[in-house]
Every structure is written in structure tokens, then in C-alpha cells.
Amino acid sequence: MSIDRREFLKTLGVAGASLSGASALGKSKPEPDQEEFYAILHDITLCEGCQECEFACAAANNLPEPTDYPDSEVKRKLKPDQYSVINAVETSVGEVYTKQQCMHCAQPACASACLTQAMKKQKEGPVTWTEGKCMGCRYCMVSCPFDVPQFEFDDNNPKIGKCQMCFDKLKEGEVPACVGNCPAEALTFGKRSEILAEAHRRILEDPDSYVDHVYGEYEAGGTSWLNISPVPFEELGFKTDLETKPYPELTKGFLYSVPSVFVLWPALLMGLREATKKDDKEVMEGADHE
Amino acid sequence: MSESAMTDTYERPTSTWKFLLSELKPRGNPWTIFNMISVPTVIVAVVIIVIRFIYGLSAVSNVTQTVPWGLWKGFNVVTGVAFAGGAYVLTFMVYILGLEKYKPLVRVTVLNGFLAYTFYAIALILDLGKPWNIINPIIGNSFGTSSILFLVAWHFMLYIVAQLIEFSPTVAEWLGSERARRNLKRLTIGAVVFGITLSTLHQSGLGALFLMAKGKIHPLWYSDFIPTLFFISSIFAGLSMVIFQGSILQKVFAYQLDKNSDANHNIMIRGLSRVCAIAMFVYFFLKIVDSVHNHTLGYLMTPMGVWYMIEMIGFVLIPMLLFVRGVRLGTPFTIKLASIMTLIGIVLNRMNVSVIAYRWDEIPRYIPTWMEIVVTVSILFIQIWIFRWVLHRMPVLRTMESMTATSQTQ
Numbered sequence: 277m278s279i280d281r282r283e284f285l286k287t288l289g290v291a292g293a294s295l296s297g298a299s300a301l302g303k304s305k306p307e308p309d310q311e312e313f314y315a316i317l318h319d320i321t322l323c324e325g326c327q328e329c330e331f332a333c334a335a336a337n338n339l340p341e342p343t344d345y346p347d348s349e350v351k352r353k354l355k356p357d358q359y360s361v362i363n364a365v366e367t368s369v370g371e372v373y374t375k376q377q378c379m380h381c382a383q384p385a386c387a388s389a390c391l392t393q394a395m396k397k398q399k400e401g402p403v404t405w406t407e408g409k410c411m412g413c414r415y416c417m418v419s420c421p422f423d424v425p426q427f428e429f430d431d432n433n434p435k436i437g438k439c440q441m442c443f444d445k446l447k448e449g450e451v452p453a454c455v456g457n458c459p460a461e462a463l464t465f466g467k468r469s470e471i472l473a474e475a476h477r478r479i480l481e482d483p484d485s486y487v488d489h490v491y492g493e494y495e496a497g498g499t500s501w502l503n504i505s506p507v508p509f510e511e512l513g514f515k516t517d518l519e520t521k522p523y524p525e526l527t528k529g530f531l532y533s534v535p536s537v538f539v540l541w542p543a544l545l546m547g548l549r550e551a552t553k554k555d556d557k558e559v560m561e562g563a564d565h566e
Numbered sequence: 567m568s569e570s571a572m573t574d575t576y577e578r579p580t581s582t583w584k585f586l587l588s589e590l591k592p593r594g595n596p597w598t599i600f601n602m603i604s605v606p607t608v609i610v611a612v613v614i615i616v617i618r619f620i621y622g623l624s625a626v627s628n629v630t631q632t633v634p635w636g637l638w639k640g641f642n643v644v645t646g647v648a649f650a651g652g653a654y655v656l657t658f659m660v661y662i663l664g665l666e667k668y669k670p671l672v673r674v675t676v677l678n679g680f681l682a683y684t685f686y687a688i689a690l691i692l693d694l695g696k697p698w699n700i701i702n703p704i705i706g707n708s709f710g711t712s713s714i715l716f717l718v719a720w721h722f723m724l725y726i727v728a729q730l731i732e733f734s735p736t737v738a739e740w741l742g743s744e745r746a747r748r749n750l751k752r753l754t755i756g757a758v759v760f761g762i763t764l765s766t767l768h769q770s771g772l773g774a775l776f777l778m779a780k781g782k783i784h785p786l787w788y789s790d791f792i793p794t795l796f797f798i799s800s801i802f803a804g805l806s807m808v809i810f811q812g813s814i815l816q817k818v819f820a821y822q823l824d825k826n827s828d829a830n831h832n833i834m835i836r837g838l839s840r841v842c843a844i845a846m847f848v849y850f851f852l853k854i855v856d857s858v859h860n861h862t863l864g865y866l867m868t869p870m871g872v873w874y875m876i877e878m879i880g881f882v883l884i885p886m887l888l889f890v891r892g893v894r895l896g897t898p899f900t901i902k903l904a905s906i907m908t909l910i911g912i913v914l915n916r917m918n919v920s921v922i923a924y925r926w927d928e929i930p931r932y933i934p935t936w937m938e939i940v941v942t943v944s945i946l947f948i949q950i951w952i953f954r955w956v957l958h959r960m961p962v963l964r965t966m967e968s969m970t971a972t973s974q975t976q
Contacts, residue, residue, distance in 0.1 A: 388778075
């Protein structure tokens with residue numbers, strides 16, 4: 277989230293000097309940092325639905341082991357104590373397996389929504405949640421276009437449950453638990469630019485096995501989790517009506533107008549007051565109640 | 567000046583401490599119908615709140631992972647703030663535009679606004695998962711400055727202070743401190759200007775909260791202009807509340823009001839009705855332009871479209887026409903009816919954006935539990951208790967002179 281905040285603060289300064297400059301700044305520039313984020317590719321053609329990633333995820337995050345299995349009849353959902361789920365989907369090319377978890381957006385809606393910075397985009401790529409900062413307002417849940425953050429409604433000291441891309445492992449130079457434990461090598465971890473190139477390479481080399489769409493390249497302005505699939509993503513139940521610009525952009529216009537209102541309104545109001553007063557004596561009385 | 571009022575007869579104690587103690591005592595008959603309903607309800611609500619803090623939100627509330635904000639946020643916070651908009655509109659009219667004739671409404675409206683905001687903050691705390699961390703966005707160890715909610719929270723807090731300053735001269739009069747009153751009075755204009763600015767931003771900010779929920783809110787309610795729509799509708803929501811509340815106060819507190827009060831009140835609500843009608847016209851027009859622009863008119867024939875038309879025609883267009891009619895004919899009844907319908911329309915709109923049309927496609931739907939409703943209603947009841955307590959004791963509807971009837975020269 278550091279990018280967004282920096283941009284916003286910069287604008288706060290600029291807005292004071294030139295109020296009309298706001299719209300020009302509203303356009304998103306390519307983020308130099310973004311290419312350095314880590315990313316993970318899920319190749320749906322390789323996934324066998326074995327759930328090893330789920331078990332590894334549960335072990336890495338001290339969560340209970342999953343007790344149910346992928347079944348095309350049932351849609352398994354993320355839970356406060358399950359950060360990653362594999363679903364079986366019956367498609368035109370037979371049964372395939374999808375993996376759902378936090379997409380780790382480049383510019384996450386949840387982090388820009390969070391008023392305490394409990395949700396934070398780390399420069400390594402993961403979107404993390406810090407318990408000590410969270411108020412439990414659940415605005416991240418309202419904002420997340422993928423409905424990822426899960427709240428412990430049945431706890432008196434509730435946590436938000438979501439994939440942190442094994443941020444602790446990342447800092448030690450290890451790969452996330454799910455990636456490290458995938459026997460089918462359906463998951464690939466690396467710098468986002470390399471992972472994205474790898475995804476496109478696979479599609480180019482074998483165009484019959486894939487649809488030409490890297491899910492996460494542009495969705496929600498680009499994510500650190502990418503998917504490639506043998507069938508259109510609609511068929512898999514992925515959300516395909518998402519914005520291609522980052523979600524925080526939706527609130528930028530409003531945020532930019534705030535400093536302007538703060539400067540203009542009081543001046544306007546005092547001016548109006550002066551303009552409408554009859555003469556000094558009346559106003560002196562007018563300022564008094566009764 | 568009213569001579570018959572029961573409070574006119576009491577002897578004002580000399581020490582402030584004794585005075586405060588005497589003021590704390592309830593007055594009048596405690597066995598009213600309102601009390602017999604509200605007291606047990608609030609007791610049940612206290613039990614529910616205790617359960618909520620021991621076993622978590624799901625023990626009392628139906629909110630889900632996909633619809634994380636329920637009745638407490640949607641009604642008590644999002645709707646309630648719109649209803650409390652009367653304070654900034656009236657202070658704008660009286661202190662900025664110098665429309666002195668509305669002055670008798672200012673104190674009671676600001677008091678109502680102050681109490682409303684305070685209790686909505688309490689409702690918010692009940693809904694927070696970790697309310698003890700509410701200190702985080704305040705003390706500066708973790709400012710989420712890119713968050714709309716951060717702005718709204720700060721504007722909320724600052725506006726409560728601004729309203730307290732606007733109301734403080736009344737408290738000073740009640741405590742009999744002329745010097746404090748004069749000093750606090752000097753702050754009024756500053757607080758009013760600051761308060762109007764803050765209100766503009768947080769009324770629209772509450773709408774801006776939902777900008778990132780694009781795709782989750784039904785297209786008939788989602789708009790890039792939600793902030794503007796929320797702001798404009800807060801004008802007529804607030805004024806309708808002033809009209810509605812005024813019609814009740816005229817009856818309940820008749821003993822405090824003089825003979826001309828009814829006639830004066832009718833003149834004032836006619837003026838406010840005009841403002842309402844114009845604001846509602848602008849709102850309705852903007853909604854239509856927005857729907858055409860976003861090509862959402864095609865949804866009108868769906869079930870959600872019918873629900874949308876009930877809101878827009880039944881509770882915006884019709885009350886707008888009723889306001890116009892009430893102003894033309896000078897009939898207070900039409901105006902009061904219009905204000906009630908407008909208030910229902912605002913409840914529908916705010917609940918639609920935040921709860922009903924939010925994930926409208928999700929099954930099963932969120933329906934509040936009876937416990938959520940009891941707490942929601944209890945928050946209003948406690949607010950009314952305090953409101954009533956203040957009105958009976960402080961010079962809000964009447965002047966200090968008429969309260970003490972005898973000496974009290976100023």
C-alpha cells in the first residue's frame with residue numbers, strides 16, 4: 277500500500293498549490309516497484325486437485341487440516357481458518373481444479389480501505405494483515421473484489437483470516453508452503469515479471485491446451501497471483517467482470533477533492549456570511565442565540 | 567412566557583453540585599407508555615450486548631462473510647448520519663445566510679445532531695470486532711490516510727466536537743454561568759463553518775465508502791456519483807427529520823412553548839419544505855441522468871428494478887410533490903406526511919446501498935436477527951431519553967427567562 281499512500285500524500289501537497297492538477301495525477305503511472313513483486317502462477321492444466329497445498333497451508337499457518345474434498349457438486353469456500361481452497365469444476369474438457377486464495381493485488385482495495393494499515397501491501401508482494409492494528413471494522417471485506425478476507429464472527433477477539441503468501445518464509449528466502457509442496461508442479465513462484473513471461477510462454481508454446489488469458493495480469497489492476505486455464509475463466513466461476521484498473525483508483529477522485537473542499541469551503545462560507553449580512557449591528561445580534 | 571410549566575416552580579439550588587444532583591432526578595410521571603416499552607427493550611439490549619462481547623458477533627447477528635455489514639452499520643450509522651444532517655443545513659441557513667426566522671430550530675436540531683452522532687459512534691463500536699483498537703487510527707501509530715473510512719472517522723469525531731461547541735452556550739446558560747456562555751458563544755461561528763465543511767465531506771464520504779464495492783452493489787444503486795447523491799439526499803433527509811421531530815415536540819413539549827409557537831412553527835416548516843422539494847428535485851434528476859448515463863434503465867423490469875422504483879417514485883418523487891403541495895396550500899399535515907415519507911425513502915436508500923442491494927445476488931440473503939433489531943431500537947430509545955432529559959431542563963426550546971420565570975436578568 278506504500279505506493280498509494282505516497283501518491284496520495286504527494287497529491288495533498290500538490291493540491292494546495294494547484295487545485296486543477298489533481299485530475300492529471302489521477303492517472304495511474306506504471307509502478308516501477310510492481311515488477312519486483314513476487315508472484316505465483318497456478319497452471320490449472322497441471323493441477324491434480326490433490327490438496328497437498330491445502331494441507332501445507334494449514335500446517336504453515338497453524339490451522340486445522342481440511343476435512344472435505346474437492347467435489348464438482350459442492351463449491352468449497354474460504355473460511356477464517358482456511359486460507360486456500362481447491363475446487364473441482366466440471367468443464368468442457370473434463371474435471372479441472374481451481375485454487376482460491378488471496379490474489380495479492382498490486383494495489384489492493386483492502387489495504388487502501390484499511391484505516392489502520394492493518395492490511396498492507398509489502399514491497400515483496402504479499403498483502404499482509406497485522407492483528408494489533410485491526411479494529412475489526414470489516415471495510416476490507418466490503419472492498420475486496422474477490423471476497424477474500426474472512427472474519428471470525430464467532431470469536432470475541434476476532435481475526436481476519438487470509439493468505440499472507442507465507443510472508444515469514446519469503447523473508448527467509450523460502451518459497452510459500454503451497455508452492456513448496458505441490459507434487460504436480462502446478463504452482464510456480466518467482467518475480468512477477470518472470471512469472472508473467474512464463475505464463476505467456478506456456479500459452480504460446482501450446483495454444484491448444486490454454487485459453488489466451490492470464491487471469492491476474494490485468495484483473496483488479498494486476499495481481500501477484502496468476503492463473504492460466506484450459507477453458508475460459510467464466511466457466512471456472514472466476515469473476516470476469518472486474519475492473520482492469522486498481523480498485524483504489526475508484527476512490528481517488530473523492531480523496532483528491534477533500535483538501536480542496538477543506539481549503540475552499542471555509543473561505544466560501546465566510547464570504548457568503550459577509551455577503552449576506554445586513555449591517556454590523558444586526559450581525560452582532562445575529563451571532564447570539566435568542 | 568409560559569407560567570403554568572411544572573419546571574417553573576422549582577427553587578434553584580445555590581451550589582452547582584446540588585443543582586446538578588437535583589437535575590439528575592427524573593421528573594414527571596415515569597409510567598408513560600414510551601417508558602414502559604423502552605425500559606424493558608433497553609434491558610434486553612444490554613443482555614444482548616453482553617452476549618455479543620462474550621461469544622462474538624455471530625451469537626447475536628446474522629452478518630456473513632459476503633455481507634459483512636448489517637443493520638447496525640446500515641441503519642444506525644449510514645442512515646442515522648443522513649438523518650442528523652439537519653444540523654449543518656440549519657446552521658448554514660441561520661449563521662451563514664442570516665435567515666434569522668429559523669433560529670428557534672437551531673438549538674434543538676444541533677442537540678439532536680450531537681446525540682445522534684454520539685450514539686452512532688456507540689453503535690459502530692458495538693459492531694467492531696476489536697473495539698479496543700479504535701485508538702489506532704486516532705493516536706497516529708497507524709494512520710491509513712488513503713482510506714475513506716479514515717476520513718469519515720476523523721470527520722465524525724471532529725464534527726461531534728464542533729456540535730458540542732455549537733451547543734455549549736445552552737449548557738452554560740443552564741448552569742447559570744454568563745461568562746462561560748459569552749466566551750463559548752464566540753466560538754460558535756468557527757464551529758459552524760468547520761462543522762459545515764466536515765459535514766459536506768463526511769456525508770458524501772459515507773457514500774464514497776461504497777465506491778470500491780463496484781460490482782457488489784446492484785447497478786441501479788451503484789454510481790460514481792454516490793458521494794454527491796449521499797450529500798444531496800442528506801439535505802432533505804436532515805430537514806425532513808427537523809420537520810418530523812418538530813411536529814412531535816410541538817405536542818410533547820407544549821408546556822414549554824408560547825401561544826404563537828404553532829403558527830411560527832408552521833411558517834418555518836413551510837420554508838424548509840421548499841428547500842426539501844428543491845433538493846429532492848435535484849436528487850431525482852441526478853439519479854435519472856446517472857441511470858441513463860450508465861445504461862441501467864434496462865434493469866427496471868427486474869424484481870430489483872421494481873424495488874428501485876418503489877424507492878424512487880414512492881418515497882422520493884411523491885413526497886417531493888407533497889412538499890410542493892403542502893407549501894402551495896399551506897397545510898402542515900401534507901408537509902408532515904411528506905417528511906415521514908421522505909424519511910422512509912432515506913432508510914430505503916441507505917439500507918439498499920449498504921445492505922439490501924449489496925450482494926443482492928447472494929443466497930442466502932442477510933436478514934437481521936431480532937436481537938440486532940432490539941439493539942438498533944434501543945440505541946434510538948436511549949438517545950430519546952437523553953434528548954428528553956435535556957429538553958426538560960435546558961433552555962433549548964424556550965429561553966432561560968421563561969424557565970425560571972422570575973429573576974435571572976441578563
